[in-house]
Amino acid sequence: MVIIPAVLTKSIIFPGSIIGGFASIASMLVIVIGVSLALGRGFCSWGCFYGGWDDGASRIVKKPKIKKINPVFRWISFAVLLLVALISAASLNPVYCDWLCPFKTVTEFEKVTSVTVLMKTIVFLTLFAALVIILPVLTGKRIQCTTLCPMGALMALTNKINVFDVRIDKEKCSSCEKCIAACPTLSLNKEEMAAGKPSITCMKCGKCIDACSKQAIHYHIKGTPVDKNFSWARNLFLYPAFLLLVIFLGGPMQSGIILIINLIKTGTLIN
Amino acid sequence: MRKILSIPAYLWAVACFLLVPVTFVKNDAFAKQLATLSFMKVHPVYSGGEVNRTYEKDSLLITVNKTVAVTLVGDRKQMVQVSFSKGKQLPGMIDQTIDYDLDGNSDFRVIVNTSNGETNLTPIDQTVKSLWLSSRLKEDWVIRVNLEK
Known part of the structure; x- marks a missing residue:
């Protein structure tokens, strides 16, 4: 949402301050660059608190009702990214935040004071219910992350500058396809298994690694041999991933604990 | 290797x-x-645009910026930013008529209660449509007005 308008107008367009204030553009860009370099799209599975909603819902039912989903749906988020960026540039407004973000349902919920706000609220609630709750429960997949989130699509593109990826050892692979079933983002199919790596939409969550009984799938460091030092690659990826999790979510968790303590001590959530 | x-x-x-x-x-x-990188430039929709004129009236320092197109395509929809300052303390009430296009005629009247932010805009010129924003900014009070040419 920042890059294409920035290229077209040679200036930053976003309803936030460049520095300081809530979610300043410069701070966000620094985080996107830093996290892209460190984890790439691994951010979506190890740091994104919105993705956590989707992930939580996708784990509720052990045996999903809908098992076959066309992997072509994984490219929709890239179309959303392109459309949102172009419309944002044309209207000089953050279209996604204004009209599409399902997580407005759980953050920054606006008081309904006009027909426009009512329409937006209906869109937010519908998308949240459908893509974050109902479809993830029915499919066991992270549907919002896979089919809508433009940030995820952007991270998939910036993932190119990251050193970690996931590889499949074709010699060990028995083609049981448990990894395809386990992948929450439709990033694996038969072609990708044959190619030895998932598509660029892979979030490096590690579910396919856990699902593989032949230990044919593993984290890998680009530029190193594919068939050696699996534990090195795994540890070197997982340590910064957990570190990101702790740093990014430590603050909100601390606030949550303080709220719970307040609730126990005073009977109210308000300080 | x-x-x-x-x-x-x-x-x-x-x-x-x-x-x-x-x-x-x-x-x-x-x-x-x-x-602060040299190529980083904020779009005037968010910076408020360049200053067109600064003058003093009723012991208020009034800054009227140049109009800014608020869409990438076309320039029919625009906005103008006006800021009011008075040293370190703003008056409780601002009541001013503004000539944003410097044609010698007032274009809108704005009344701002700086203690609660309540703002009333009365268009005089037909290009003036509505109030977009009215907010304190450090020691200034800033308003943005939607225009349609």
Whole structure:
């Protein structure tokens, strides 16, 4: 949402301050660059608190009702990214935040004071219910992350500058396809298994690694041999991933604990 | 050769462990550096545009900016930013008529209650449509008015 308008107008367009204030553009860009370099799209599975909603819902039912989903749906988020960026540039407004973000349902919920706000609220609630709750429960997949989130699509593109990826050892692979079933983002199919790596939409969550009984799938460091030092690659990826999790979510968790303590001590959530 | 190539890859991977805390701990410093890069320019929709005229009236310093197109395509929809300041303390009430296009005729009247932010805009010229924003900005009070040409 920042890059294409920035290229077209040679200036930053976003309803936030460049520095300081809530979610300043410069701070966000620094985080996107830093996290892209460190984890790439691994951010979506190890740091994104919105993705956590989707992930939580996708784990509720052990045996999903809908098992076959066309992997072509994984490219929709890239179309959303392109459309949102172009419309944002044309209207000089953050279209996604204004009209599409399902997580407005759980953050920054606006008081309904006009027909426009009512329409937006209906869109937010519908998308949240459908893509974050109902479809993830029915499919066991992270549907919002896979089919809508433009940030995820952007991270998939910036993932190119990251050193970690996931590889499949074709010699060990028995083609049981448990990894395809386990992948929450439709990033694996038969072609990708044959190619030895998932598509660029892979979030490096590690579910396919856990699902593989032949230990044919593993984290890998680009530029190193594919068939050696699996534990090195795994540890070197997982340590910064957990570190990101702790740093990014430590603050909100601390606030949550303080709220719970307040609730126990005073009977109210308000300080 | 493969071993030699592996060394920078492993070093980069190890550096990622440091990169995560550095990104967050040094975020403010990096953000300030990023924002001051010579090619970083804020779009006038968010900066408010260039200053057109500054004058004093009723002991208020009034700054009227140049109009800014609020869409990328076409310039029919525009906005103008006007700011009011009076040293370190703003008056409780601002009541001014503004000539944003410097044609010698007042274009709108604005009344702002600075204690609660209540703002009333009365269009005089037909290009003036509505109030977009009315807010305190450090020691100034800033309003933005939607225009349609």
